[in-house]
Amino acid sequence: MLGRDARDRRERCKTGIEGLDNILNGGVPRGNTVLVTGSVGTGKTSLCLEFLVHGSNTNEPSLYVSVTEPCDKLLKNIIPYDFFDDSLMTDGKLHFIDLPTVYERLGLEKAEFDFEEVGILISAIASIVHELGIKRLVIDSITSVCYRLKSQENIRDFILKLGSVLSEMGCTSFLVSEISPAEERYSLYGVEEAIADGVIVTGNLERRGDLLRTLQVVKMRGTMHSRAKYVLDLTTVGVLLVPLLKGGSVAGGG
Amino acid sequence: MTTATQIAEKLDSLPESSAIALKIRAEQYFDIIRGILDIFAKKKEMDSIYVTATIPCQSIMNALQVLEIDTEHIWFVDCISQIMMSIGEKHPHAIYVESPTMLENLMLKVEYLIRRSEGKKNLVILDNINSLAIHNNIKILSEFLHILVNNLRSKNTYTIIFSMEEYETEEMTNMLNLVCDETMNLEAG
Numbered sequence: 001m002l003g004r005d006a007r008d009r010r011e012r013c014k015t016g017i018e019g020l021d022n023i024l025n026g027g028v029p030r031g032n033t034v035l036v037t038g039s040v041g042t043g044k045t046s047l048c049l050e051f052l053v054h055g056s057n058t059n060e061p062s063l064y065v066s067v068t069e070p071c072d073k074l075l076k077n078i079i080p081y082d083f084f085d086d087s088l089m090t091d092g093k094l095h096f097i098d099l100p101t102v103y104e105r106l107g108l109e110k111a112e113f114d115f116e117e118v119g120i121l122i123s124a125i126a127s128i129v130h131e132l133g134i135k136r137l138v139i140d141s142i143t144s145v146c147y148r149l150k151s152q153e154n155i156r157d158f159i160l161k162l163g164s165v166l167s168e169m170g171c172t173s174f175l176v177s178e179i180s181p182a183e184e185r186y187s188l189y190g191v192e193e194a195i196a197d198g199v200i201v202t203g204n205l206e207r208r209g210d211l212l213r214t215l216q217v218v219k220m221r222g223t224m225h226s227r228a229k230y231v232l233d234l235t236t237v238g239v240l241l242v243p244l245l246k247g248g249s250v251a252g253g254g
Numbered sequence: 255m256t257t258a259t260q261i262a263e264k265l266d267s268l269p270e271s272s273a274i275a276l277k278i279r280a281e282q283y284f285d286i287i288r289g290i291l292d293i294f295a296k297k298k299e300m301d302s303i304y305v306t307a308t309i310p311c312q313s314i315m316n317a318l319q320v321l322e323i324d325t326e327h328i329w330f331v332d333c334i335s336q337i338m339m340s341i342g343e344k345h346p347h348a349i350y351v352e353s354p355t356m357l358e359n360l361m362l363k364v365e366y367l368i369r370r371s372e373g374k375k376n377l378v379i380l381d382n383i384n385s386l387a388i389h390n391n392i393k394i395l396s397e398f399l400h401i402l403v404n405n406l407r408s409k410n411t412y413t414i415i416f417s418m419e420e421y422e423t424e425e426m427t428n429m430l431n432l433v434c435d436e437t438m439n440l441e442a443g
Contacts, residue, residue, distance in 0.1 A: 207355075208355060210352065210353055210355055210356050212356070212358060212359070231358035231359070231362065232362075233359065233362040233363075233366065235362075235366050237366060237369040237370060240362050240365050240366060240369075241362075242358050242361045242362055242365065242401070242405075243358075243401060244358060245357055245358060245394050245397050245398055245401075246394075246397065247391065247393035247394030247395075247396070247397045247398075
């Protein structure tokens with residue numbers, strides 16, 4: 001069993017989001033598969049994109065796999081970060097792929113994947129990561145992928161195998177999970193958070209009529225970390241975080 | 255010595271990254287603003303971040319123009335215009351917080367402006383604690399000040415918190431004494 005010192009010695013993948021790296025005691029342990037979960041409009045995609053942009057700026061080739069929204073549309077709406085330059089894409093440091101295109105090429109056109117097809121999909125993602133030398137991966141959203149996997153066994157198998165393959169290649173991955181605001185769990189199917197190495201929850205906290213965007217790291221294997229709730233802002237200098245003030249919090253809120 | 259030079263000299267004598275509670279009377283307001291923004295900050299070549307929770311930043315900007323104070327290095331975090339539904343045309347040097355109750359967002363906007371200043375030294379003015387106390391209870395306000403001041407101190411930023419003498423309660427005095435390095439009362443100029 002790893003002791004506290006050993007856990008904190010694991011190599012880190014600095015997200016580049018200063019507040020988050022502080023919360024994580026230096027960054028995400030390299031190779032971890034992290035579930036980034038929250039309801040709509042809470043900043044999941046922006047957080048993940050920033051993670052990739054910082055990676056590509058520090059010579060870690062990064063890949064965004066879009067499942068629901070075409071990448072072109074996503075890029076039109078990206079926050080105009082001070083540290084983002086189109087050359088990251090033309091230089092091959094930052095890649096965007098539409099997963100439906102991959103499905104098409106693999107002939108995975110059924111609405112529901114069986115065990116074998118899950119294996120084909122994992123192999124396809126793994127070979128893209130390998131060929132492009134990807135060190136940071138985002139799948140947005142894993143919920144949409146899981147929608148085709150249907151059974152909890154398939155979902156468990158998919159995340160477990162994908163996480164394992166990516167980790168072996170030294171690739172740190174963020175899997176976006178969509179939940180409805182009223183959900184009290186961290187994923188739609190209830191298995192994703194148990195298998196992932198880490199869980200970052202984004203949310204909306206209503207306090208006396210004000211709506212605050214929040215972030216909380218509830219789980220991260222391989223590092224000591226804060227489990228407190230923070231308020232976040234999405235800005236052109238990136239995601240900024242400050243502690244949630246507790247003096248005015250409503251009981252059980254958010 | 256005028257009130258403006260008096261405040262500038264007092265600030266100059268303090269160590270960098272000090273947090274100062276400045277007890278002011280209404281009639282001293284513009285002299286103090288001149289002393290801080292036009293003399294002290296200019297001499298130190300600092301960017302000033304002016305957090306207003308009392309009157310809309312546009313009114314302050316108008317006053318600065320009348321006083322012929324250069325606003326090129328002054329940025330505003332305006333916590334009051336939006337709640338008054340009176341933003342009108344947004345000023346390029348102003349960021350708006352929806353409500354003075356959103357203290358975390360206030361901190362985030364200050365943080366944003368500090369990051370945008372790209373390594374320049376900064377001065378943050380909080381105008382004023384009495385107005386924030388109208389919208390927030392003393393518990394959350396104390397927590398807010400504690401985090402804000404310590405965060406700014408770690409960034410070598412000066413913090414000046416205005417408190418209107420006539421509206422300061424004992425609780426506020428205790429809170430300011432706790433978080434600030436120095437409390438200043440100015441003599442009539």
